[in-house]
Amino acid sequence: RSALRSPARLALGSFALVILLFAGLLSLPFATADGHRAPFIDALFTATSAVCVTGLTTVDTGTYWSGWGLAIIATGIKVGGLGIMTLASLIGLAVSRRLGLTQRLLAAGEARASGLGDLRSLLRTVLVVSFSVEIAIALILIPRFLTLDYGWGRSIGYSVFYGVSAFNNAGFSPDPVGLYPYSHDFWILVPLGLGVLVGALGYPVYLNLVRNWRRPRTWSLHTRLTLVMVGALMVISAVLLAIFEWSNPATLGAHSTADTIGNIFFQSINQRSGGFASFDIGDAREQTWLLEDVLMFIGGGSGSTAGGIRVTTVAVLLLAIMAEARGRRDMEAFGKRVGTEVLRGAVAVTMIGIAIIVVGTTVFMAQTDIPLDRSLYEVISAYATCGLTTGITSDLPDDAKITLIVMMYVGRVGSMTIAAALALNKQRRVIRYPSERPLIG
Amino acid sequence: RSALRSPARLALGSFALVILLFAGLLSLPFATADGHRAPFIDALFTATSAVCVTGLTTVDTGTYWSGWGLAIIATGIKVGGLGIMTLASLIGLAVSRRLGLTQRLLAAGEARASGLGDLRSLLRTVLVVSFSVEIAIALILIPRFLTLDYGWGRSIGYSVFYGVSAFNNAGFSPDPVGLYPYSHDFWILVPLGLGVLVGALGYPVYLNLVRNWRRPRTWSLHTRLTLVMVGALMVISAVLLAIFEWSNPATLGAHSTADTIGNIFFQSINQRSGGFASFDIGDAREQTWLLEDVLMFIGGGSGSTAGGIRVTTVAVLLLAIMAEARGRRDMEAFGKRVGTEVLRGAVAVTMIGIAIIVVGTTVFMAQTDIPLDRSLYEVISAYATCGLTTGITSDLPDDAKITLIVMMYVGRVGSMTIAAALALNKQRRVIRYPSERPLIG
Ligand SMILES: [K+]
Ligand SMILES: [K+]
Secondary structure, eight states: OHHHHHHHHHHHHHHHHHHHHHHHHHTSGGGBTTSOOOOHHHHHHHHHHHHTTOOOOSSOHHHHBOHHHHHHHHHHHHHHHHHHHHHHHHHHHHHHHHHHHHSTTTSTTHHHHTTOOOHHHHHHHHHHHHHHHHHHHHHHHHHHHHHTTOHHHHHHHHHHHHHHHHHTTOOOOOSTTTTGGGTTOHHHHHHHHHHHHHHTTOHHHHHHHHHHTTOGGGOOHHHHHHHHHHHHHHHHHHHHHHHHHTTOTTTTTTSOHHHHHHHHHHHHHIIIIIOOOSSOGGGSOHHHHHHHHHHHHHOSOTTSSOOSSOHHHHHHHHHHHHHHHHTOSSEEETTEEEOHHHHHHHHHHHHHHHHHHHHHHHHHHHHHOOOHHHHHHHHHHHHTTOOOOSSOGGGOOHHHHHHHHHHHHIIIIIHHHHHHHHHHOOOOOSOOOOBOOOOOO | OHHHHHHHHHHHHHHHHHHHHHHHHHTSGGGBTTSOOOOHHHHHHHHHHHHTTOOOOSSOHHHHBOHHHHHHHHHHHHHHHHHHHHHHHHHHHHHHHHHHHHSTTTSTTHHHHTTOOOHHHHHHHHHHHHHHHHHHHHHHHHHHHHHTTOHHHHHHHHHHHHHHHHHTTOOOOOSTTTTGGGTTOHHHHHHHHHHHHHHTTOHHHHHHHHHSTTOGGGOOHHHHHHHHHHHHHHHHHHHHHHHHHTTOTTTTTTSOHHHHHHHHHHHHHIIIIIOOOSSOGGGSOHHHHHHHHHHHHHOSOTTSSOOSSOHHHHHHHHHHHHHHHHTOSSEEETTEEEOHHHHHHHHHHHHHHHHHHHHHHHHHHHHHOOOHHHHHHHHHHHHTTOOOOSSOGGGOOHHHHHHHHHHHHIIIIIHHHHHHHHHHOOOOOSOOOOBOOOOOO
16 A cells, blocks of 8 residues: 555655755856846745746746746756656556556446556656647747747747746746737747647546547547536636626737637636736736636646646536436436546545635735735635736745745645545445435535 | 425525515615615615525614614514524425435435424424524523613513524624624623524424433434534634634724633624624634635534535535545444435535635626625625625625625525425436546546
C-alpha cells in the first residue's frame, strides 16, 4: 500500500522542491530587468505560480523580469506542467492497476476501457502531445510577431513562451501589458485559445484521441464526459458572458461585433483554467465575476494541467442529480453505469474544495480588508490555478501573498494527492451495520 | 403515484394561496400604523416573508404596521409554520409508507426506526410541541415586558408575537428597532434563543424526544445526526464569531465579556435560521458575512420551520467524505449504515440549492448593482428563510424585491417539493448498463 501511495507523496515533495529551486533562480540579480535582486516573496510567488501553472503575478511579468527571468519562468511552467501530467499518469496507472487486482471481477474491462495500460506508452503520449502542441503554437505565432516588427530574437522567444504557457494552461504572458494589445488579433488569439483548449483536456483524452481518432464509439466514458462538459461549459459561458458584458464599454462594448464574439470565446476557453485575458477582468460586472468564480472552480479535465475540481467531477454530480430526478437506481451516461463509489469521490473532492476556498477567502479577507467579490475571485483563481485576477494581486500585503501561495500549492498538488488517496485507499470490511435512512433536504 | 406526489403539489398551491391571502389583508388600510394603504409589493413581500417564516422586511415591522398589521403578520407566521410542519409530516409519512411497501425486505425496520407510524399522533405531536413552546416563551416574556413598563396589552401582544416568531424561526420582531435594545437583557434573549433552537430541530426529533426522552439509545439515526450537527455548528460558529467580531467596536466590541458571550451564542443559534439579530449585521466584518452565508445555507433540521439544505443533508455529505477518507465501503454513523441512495439525494438537494443561489444572486446583482458580499448574504438569507440582512432590504428596487420573494417561496416550498419528489420517485429497472469509471478530481 505504501508503494501505491507514493505518487501522492512524490507529488507533494517534488513540487515543493521544484518551487523552491525556481524561487532561488528568480532571486538572482540577472533575472530582473533592472538587475536588482527581486524580493524573495515575489520570487517565491512567481515561482509557485509558474510551477503550479497558475498565472497570478505580484509583479508585471513583461517589464519586471529580464529575458533570463522569462526563460526561467517558461522553464518552470514546462517542468511544472510535465510534472503534473506525468504524476497524474502515474497515479492513474496505480489506480488502474489496483482496480485491476482487486476489482477485476466486479468491473471487468474497466482498466482496459479507460485506455491505461502500460507506463511507457502513456508517458510517450504525454510528451508527444505536449511538445507537438507547444511547437505548433510557436510556429504559427513567429511569423505574426515578425510582421509586428518584434525582430527574430523576441519573436521566437515570445512564441515559445506563449506556446508553453498556452498548452500548460499557465496564463503567463511575456508582453509588458499582457494580451490586451492583441484583443483584435485573431492570428494570435486563435492558436492560443486552441492551445489552452487542448491542454485542458488531459492525458486520458489524448490516449483515446491519438489511438482511436476515427472511432468515437470506442472512446471511454471519461473521454466522452470530458468533451461534452468542456463543450457545454464553453457555450454556456459564452452566452452568459455576452449577456453580461456586451453592453459594458469598459470590456467588450467598445469592440466590433466580430471582435466581441472572438473575445467572448477566447474568454470562455480561458476562464475555466487558461488564465489569459484579452480584456481587463477588473472592469467586468459583478455578475461576470460570479460566473467566472463558478467556472474557475469547475476547471478543466482530469490528468491535465488545468485546475479546479475537474469537469468529470461535476459531470458525476450532474449524473447523480439526473438519476435522482428520474428515480433511477443507477447513474448512467452513454450506455454506461457509473458506480456510487465514484459519486462519493466526487462529493469528497467538491466539498473539500469548497471548504478550502471558504477558509482561504476568510483568511484573505482578514489580511487585506478587500471585499468578498474580489477576494473570492482571487482565492478561487489561485486554488483552481486559473490565474485570472480583478487586478489586486500586485498590491497585496506579504501575508496575503503567502495565503495565495498556499492556495496555489494546495490547489495543484493537494487535489492530486487527495484524488490519489481517495482512489487508492479502499478497504473491505466484512461486518456491515444495519441500514437506516435519515431525512434530508 | 399521483397520490404520493400530492403533498408536494399541495404545498406549492396552498402556500401561494395563503401568501396572496395575507398580502391582501396587509394591503387593507387598517393594517398600517398611519392608516394608508401599503404598496402591494411591500404587502406581498411581508406576507411572503411571514408565511415562509423568513423575517426579511422592506419596511420596519415595528413602526410601519398597526397592531392589526402585527396580528396579521403573527397569524401568517403561525399558519405558515404549521403548514410547513404538517406538510413535512405528510411527506415524511408518504415516504415512510412508500418505503414500507417496496423496500421492507431491503431495509427492514426502517419506517419503525424513524418513528413515523400514524398520521394522527404525528400531527398531534407537531401541534402540542409548537403551541407548548410558543406559550411557554410568551409566559416568560410577559412579566419582563411588564417590568419594562410596556403595559398589559402591549406586553401580552409582544410576548405572543415573540413566542410565535421564535418557535417558528420567523425572525420578525414587533419592536420598532428590533432586538437591539435587548442585547444586554438575558431575560429576553435566553427564552427567544431556546425557542429558536427547539423550533429548528423538526418533528422527527420531537417524536423521539417526546416518546423516548429517557432512552437516548432508542433515538433514530436522524435524531442523533440532527442533535450532533446542531450542537457542533453552534460551537463552531460561536468560536469563529468570537474570533471575527470580539474586537469590532461596531458589533460586539462595546459589550462586557458576559454580554459578548451571550450575544455570540444568541447569534450562533439565530444565524442558521432564526433570523433574530441582537446587533447590526451590516456593521460586521466581511469574514462574518461569509461565515453566516455558509451557516444560513446549511440551515436547521428536516421537518422543521428552519430553512436551508438542512443539517442532516450536510451530515450525509460529511459521512461520505469520512467513508472515502477511511476507504470504507459504507457510510456509517452511530452503528448504522447510510445507503448510497441517501447520498444521491443529499447531492441533489445541495447542488440544486447552490445553483438556485448562484442564479438568484446573479439576477439580484444585475438588478441592484449591490456588490457580491451583501447581495449573496441577502439572497442566501431569503432562500434559506433565515431573515438576517446587512441592511439593504428596505432600499431595494421593486424588481429586486420580487427576486427575493421568489427566492423565499422557492427556498421554502421548492426544497420541500424537491425533497418529496426525490424521496418518492424511485423506479426500478431490470436492465443495468456495464459499469465504467471516469476519473475525477
Ligand atoms: K492557469
Ligand atoms: K427565519
